[in-house]
Amino acid sequence: MKKCLILVNAYSRLKSSLNQSARLKEEFSSLGVRAEVRPNDFFACEVSEGGDIVRTAEDYDFCVYLDKDKYVARMLEKCGLRLFNPAEAIETCDDKMLTAIALSGCGVAMPRTLPGLLCYNPEEEVKEGVLDEVERRLGYPVIIKTAYGSLGSGVFKADGRAELKVIAEKVKCMPHLFQRCVAASAGTDARVIVVGGRVIAAMRRQSAGDFRSNLELGGQGFPLVPDKELTKLCQKVASLVCPDYCGIDVLFGEGGYLVCEVNSNAFFGGMEKVTGINVAGAYARYMYGEVYGA
Ligand SMILES: Nc1ncnc2c1ncn2[C@@H]1O[C@H](COP(=O)(O)OP(=O)(O)O)[C@@H](O)[C@H]1O
Numbered sequence: 001m002k003k004c005l006i007l008v009n010a011y012s013r014l015k016s017s018l019n020q021s022a023r024l025k026e027e028f029s030s031l032g033v034r035a036e037v038r039p040n041d042f043f044a045c046e047v048s049e050g051g052d053i054v055r056t057a058e059d060y061d062f063c064v065y066l067d068k069d070k071y072v073a074r075m076l077e078k079c080g081l082r083l084f085n086p087a088e089a090i091e092t093c094d095d096k097m098l099t100a101i102a103l104s105g106c107g108v109a110m111p112r113t114l115p116g117l118l119c120y121n122p123e124e125e126v127k128e129g130v131l132d133e134v135e136r137r138l139g140y141p142v143i144i145k146t147a148y149g150s151l152g153s154g155v156f157k158a159d160g161r162a163e164l165k166v167i168a169e170k171v172k173c174m175p176h177l178f179q180r181c182v183a184a185s186a187g188t189d190a191r192v193i194v195v196g197g198r199v200i201a202a203m204r205r206q207s208a209g210d211f212r213s214n215l216e217l218g219g220q221g222f223p224l225v226p227d228k229e230l231t232k233l234c235q236k237v238a239s240l241v242c243p244d245y246c247g248i249d250v251l252f253g254e255g256g257y258l259v260c261e262v263n264s265n266a267f268f269g270g271m272e273k274v275t276g277i278n279v280a281g282a283y284a285r286y287m288y289g290e291v292y293g294a
């Protein structure tokens, strides 16, 4: 019997997250693969006193890793389990600053970005000199992001110095970044899904009252047929950081597309609804091909 493990975050109760594993399970079942959905709370591996990583989970042919816990991901891989996505891809995409660094030097346009300074002491005030530099290089409005945010929750906009200072104070002890606000793209962007190096679905997202277009914040999705440039860009980005499966956010810059972020664990429920494209099916077939051959 062909079987796979779908690992999900142990604490997430998000509907989109439950939908993700349920849809994949359904698609695997039609391919003859038994998928077991398990929350990532059973210590699938441990470091033994003999100095090895020992797997306590039963044997699976592969694992769809819908969590972002990098430790368990790395441990499972070290035990020889094939993960979709691989631990390295998840780690790179989970951290927006690491993603930008990984994509740099490869001809991928991105908004001008400064890494935030890490502060280890909440009592320390954000340095005025840092704010001066952010202001000088990026102007206003300016975007501030926590490196590990998702669903729009760690993305802020400051219209002036006072606001910038308040936000910078809030995020100073977390990994974060400052980014030029791409005004031409305010409230709208493209979400593109790439599976196995091919663009398989895309939508334009539009928010009515927020500069962030995330569907979870009330943004609306519209089907989008990506032009050649967007297709080529997204296939390149995926091949650089997350070739198996990802959802790429692309801003509409004044001079062309600008890559905003890469989501290794992109929810596909909204995309399936908006476009009618069976994203889970495409992803399940791709994984099947990779593991068992076409
Ligand atoms: N530099 C920017 N300029 C304009 N809008 C932005 C910029 N960065 C992000 N946004 C908007 O905010 C949304 C969320 O930002 P993103 O980096 O994708 O974080 P998240 O991981 O929370 O989705 C984007 O989809 C986009 O609509």
Ligand SMILES: [Mg+2]
Binding pocket: 151, 152, 249, 261
């Ligand atoms: Mg995003």
